[in-house]
Amino acid sequence: MKQLIEYIVSNIVNHPESVIVTEESTDDKDLTKYLIKVDSEDVGRVIGKQGKVIKSIRQIIRIASIQKGTRAIVDLLEDETASVPVEPITDTPDPV
Numbered sequence: 001m002k003q004l005i006e007y008i009v010s011n012i013v014n015h016p017e018s019v020i021v022t023e024e025s026t027d028d029k030d031l032t033k034y035l036i037k038v039d040s041e042d043v044g045r046v047i048g049k050q051g052k053v054i055k056s057i058r059q060i061i062r063i064a065s066i067q068k069g070t071r072a073i074v075d076l077l078e079d080e081t082a083s084v085p086v087e088p089i090t091d092t093p094d095p096v
Contacts, residue, residue, distance in 0.1 A: 001064060001072060005034055008057055013042035030070050034061070037077045046076055 002023050010016035018039040026033055038046055047054050058074045065072040 001032070001061060001068075002034065004064060005036065005057065005061060005074065008060065009036055009038065009046060012053065013038050013045055015039040015042055018042070028071075031073065032065075032070060033073045033075065035075050035077050043076070043078065 002021050005021045006019060009021070010019045013019060015038070018037075020037040022035045022037075024033040024035065025031075036046065045053070046057075048056075054074075054076055061072050061074050
């Protein structure tokens with residue numbers, strides 16, 4: 001299943017070498033969580049217009065997991081370094 005996700009996503013993005021798919025087991029033994037991490041430039045390509053691409057990937061994985069008799073969740077990880085750090089607001093008196 002992991003290889004299927006890697007194959008699909010790497011053919012969608014501009015930087016296929018940066019595609020990382022991790023597989024996590026949950027408490028429920030039949031449920032597996034797949035986390036997709038791509039280059040910050042490719043996040044929009046994986047999501048697609050109105051989320052159609054990621055929904056399609058999830059649907060394909062859902063069908064494949066049903067055929068295997070398991071359940072799967074697919075999530076796209078946002079790049080933490082792409083977020084802008086927020087500085088705290090401090091109240092300083094105006095010099096008069």
